[in-house]
Amino acid sequence: MGTVRYLEIAEALRRSILSGEYPVGAQLPSESDLAARWSASRGTVRQAVATLAAEGLIGSRQGARRIVLRHERKHSFGELNSFAQWAEGVGHQAASRFLSRTRRPATAEEADRLALPPGTEILAVLRLRLLDGEPTMVERTAYADWVAAAVEAMPEDCRSVMDGLANESGIVAHYGEHLIDALPAGSEDARLLEIRRGSPLLRQRHVSATRTGRPIEWSDDRYRAGSVTFSVNNSAVATPLERRAGDR
Amino acid sequence: MGTVRYLEIAEALRRSILSGEYPVGAQLPSESDLAARWSASRGTVRQAVATLAAEGLIGSRQGARRIVLRHERKHSFGELNSFAQWAEGVGHQAASRFLSRTRRPATAEEADRLALPPGTEILAVLRLRLLDGEPTMVERTAYADWVAAAVEAMPEDCRSVMDGLANESGIVAHYGEHLIDALPAGSEDARLLEIRRGSPLLRQRHVSATRTGRPIEWSDDRYRAGSVTFSVNNSAVATPLERRAGDR
DNA sequence: AAGTGGTCTAGACCACTCG
DNA sequence: GAGTGGTCTAGACCACTTC
Numbered sequence: 001m002g003t004v005r006y007l008e009i010a011e012a013l014r015r016s017i018l019s020g021e022y023p024v025g026a027q028l029p030s031e032s033d034l035a036a037r038w039s040a041s042r043g044t045v046r047q048a049v050a051t052l053a054a055e056g057l058i059g060s061r062q063g064a065r066r067i068v069l070r071h072e073r074k075h076s077f078g079e080l081n082s083f084a085q086w087a088e089g090v091g092h093q094a095a096s097r098f099l100s101r102t103r104r105p106a107t108a109e110e111a112d113r114l115a116l117p118p119g120t121e122i123l124a125v126l127r128l129r130l131l132d133g134e135p136t137m138v139e140r141t142a143y144a145d146w147v148a149a150a151v152e153a154m155p156e157d158c159r160s161v162m163d164g165l166a167n168e169s170g171i172v173a174h175y176g177e178h179l180i181d182a183l184p185a186g187s188e189d190a191r192l193l194e195i196r197r198g199s200p201l202l203r204q205r206h207v208s209a210t211r212t213g214r215p216i217e218w219s220d221d222r223y224r225a226g227s228v229t230f231s232v233n234n235s236a237v238a239t240p241l242e243r244r245a246g247d248r
Numbered sequence: 249m250g251t252v253r254y255l256e257i258a259e260a261l262r263r264s265i266l267s268g269e270y271p272v273g274a275q276l277p278s279e280s281d282l283a284a285r286w287s288a289s290r291g292t293v294r295q296a297v298a299t300l301a302a303e304g305l306i307g308s309r310q311g312a313r314r315i316v317l318r319h320e321r322k323h324s325f326g327e328l329n330s331f332a333q334w335a336e337g338v339g340h341q342a343a344s345r346f347l348s349r350t351r352r353p354a355t356a357e358e359a360d361r362l363a364l365p366p367g368t369e370i371l372a373v374l375r376l377r378l379l380d381g382e383p384t385m386v387e388r389t390a391y392a393d394w395v396a397a398a399v400e401a402m403p404e405d406c407r408s409v410m411d412g413l414a415n416e417s418g419i420v421a422h423y424g425e426h427l428i429d430a431l432p433a434g435s436e437d438a439r440l441l442e443i444r445r446g447s448p449l450l451r452q453r454h455v456s457a458t459r460t461g462r463p464i465e466w467s468d469d470r471y472r473a474g475s476v477t478f479s480v481n482n483s484a485v486a487t488p489l490e491r492r493a494g495d496r
Numbered sequence: 497a498a499g500t501g502g503t504c505t506a507g508a509c510c511a512c513t514c515g
Numbered sequence: 516g517a518g519t520g521g522t523c524t525a526g527a528c529c530a531c532t533t534c
Contacts (some may be wrong), residue, residue, distance in 0.1 A: 004522070030500060041524045043291075046501085056301075062501050063531030069457075175304065175317060180478040182430040182450035182471070200448035200473070202430035223430070225448070230428040243480070253504070278519060289505045295519085310520050311512030 006205060009048035017057055017068055027065035028058060076082055083129055083137065083221070084160035095130040098156055099192075103148065110142045111209050113218040123148035128192050135193050135225045141219040147171060162208070165216070173208040180204050180230060185222075193224050202227040251305050257286055257296035265305055265316055275313035276306060288487065331377055332471070343378040346404055348438075351396065358390045361455050361466040371396035375438050383441050383477045389467040395419060410456070413464070421456040421464060428452050428478060433470075448473040450487035 003124050013034075016022055029037070034045045048067060052058045060066045077184045087094035106122045114122065129137040143151050147165060165171040181203050190197040202223040209215045218224065261282075264270055277285070282293045297314060300306045308314045335342035354362065354370045362370065370390045377385040391399050395413060402412050413419040432446040441449075450471040457463045 006522075032500080041526095043525090044523060047522085061532080064500070064533080066501085086262070176305065177318075178478075179504065180428055180450075181476065182448045182473040184448050184473065198448075200430040200432050200446075201430075202450075225430040225432065228429065230426075252502085280519080289507095291506090292504060295503085308520065309513080312514080312519070314520085 005038075005040055005046045006047035008019075009034070009040065009045060010051040013048060013052060014055075014057065017052075018071060022068045022071060024068050026068050028068070030184060054158065082160050082162045083139070084163065087131060093132050094159065095133070096157070096159065097128050098158075099128055101152060103124050106142060110218055114142065114144045115217045116144060116215075120145050121148075123151055125151070131227065134227070135224070137221055137223045138189055138192050139219060140220045141217050143217050147216055149230060157162040161217075171210065171216065173210065175209045177209075178206040178207055179203055183222075189222055193222075195224060202228060202230075204230070251281050253286075253288055254292050254295040254299065255290065257282070257293060258299040261296065261300060262303075262305065263326055265300075266319060270316045272316050272318060274316050276316065307387060330408050330410045331387070332411065333464060335379060341380050342407065343381070344405070344407065345376050345378075346406075347374040347396075349373050350401060355372060358466055362390065362463045363394045364392060364463075368393050369396075371399055373399070379475065382475070386437055386470045386473055387467060388463050388469075391465045392463060395464055409465075419458065419464065421458065424454055424456050426452055426454040431470075437470055443472060450478075452478070 009067045021137045022028060028034075028049070031042050031045050031049070034040075034048075035042045038045065049060075050060065052061065053066075057069060057071075058066050059069045084094045100159070102124050103121050104115055106135055107121045108118060110122060111118045111120060112115075114120075116122070122145055125139070125141045125143065127139040127141070128135060129139060131137075141161075142160075147212075150165055150171070151161055154161060158164055162173055166173075183201055183203055184198040185193065185195055185201050187197055189195075189201060190199065193201075202225060204223070205219065206221070207215050261276070270276060276282075276297070279290050279293050279297070282288075282296075283290045286293065297306065297308075301314075305317060305319075306314050307317045328431065329344045331344070332342045350372050351369050354364055356366060358364075358370060359366045359368060359378055362368075364370070370393055373387070373389045373391065375387040375389070376383060377387060379385075391411075398413055398419070399459075406412055410421055414494055415464060429451050431449055431451055433441065433443055433449050435445055437448065437449060440446040450467045450470070450473060453467065454469070455463050455466045
């Protein structure tokens, strides 16, 4: 198989943790134990446990055994960048309607966020997202000129633009930046979401970029209060080695 | 000096990137270049660049040079867990008032979040936070029984409980989990923040835990809409969110 | 004092990108 | 095909925890 040793070890450890073999607070075997058990070098074992540490599953202190911190799985990268992927991940049914798709010159902020020359023509999309049939989110996205045609070609009821771009054009989001705040619903928001003007909305503005850092889209997503909660985990544990995602 | 080689290299690279020597999109020197330049092994160089990748500053693909993705610094761990540290980091003046500190049995949710037996006595704190003199956030925190005494001992105008715990008792937060959503202001919220009932609030609920995973506090923080924006970076290469803190 | 994780070295082979 | 990053090995020394 095209196995990568340290991912294999990490996956086995992850399963052991999730299965309850190592409950929260339990100590993991030492690095040398694991190395011997897997006939791997200590470096490879360290890369495996670093993967789990980066996921927030385990913690460590110099001189003491590694400890299980939690059991839950973290959201994958895709789930933060794609409404459809997120909805699937939490077991809900996502639907969406394009309300408008028009080309127009970028505003100053859009040009800035998309790293385009001011006034470049972008594709502006207004979209209503439904969760289990309920109007849940209004999405206003500016797609960079170089992906506009691909997005325009997508069907009316397209589930996930980002999935479509990946499959049709090989354009994969690799990096995201998100700004999260709250604001009162404007009149268009209120009409589409079937709520009163001034009702609380949770807003997530985000830019997605390719692995070379080229911005793909800049989006302003507004969720009805109570429909969605963002979850973020952070840790002061150094994340010594990076981890690969199962992207694409 | 007590320098750690890979952090030294990472810091130098970070400065080079931030200073503009490597603009966004530029290629970094190869690993062997860096290893030679620093008289370090390739492994050490890889640890250094992995640190920057985890911060979202640089990206990589097998076979090609590493590339600069962005320039901004991310929020440190402390800044996401401590209002005071965050305010300082963005150059604002934070103040706070304890409105009440009372001991009472934990609710079911509090006991669950704090991993305490149901009904354990916790310290419930109601606090108003000011940013540059403006009422900005209402904080309702449940401190675990084993830190309650230390928190009660803090002065009325204490700037940062987490800083205080670290300095006085050696209790350091090491891991955080955050739930972010929006909701309308209740009557107490409205009165304290000097806004109308039903106005949008940005809510951040979070639990902070020690490095062994022992929960310290469970908090419900409500920000006036418009006063605060949360920023999250994620990448398919590095861990979603996170960097090392300059934590003691 | 023994055990454990944190750091570092000096090699090696492979998969991938790029000119 | 040369260069580059991804993975892996087999050692080493140190700082820290634990007993």
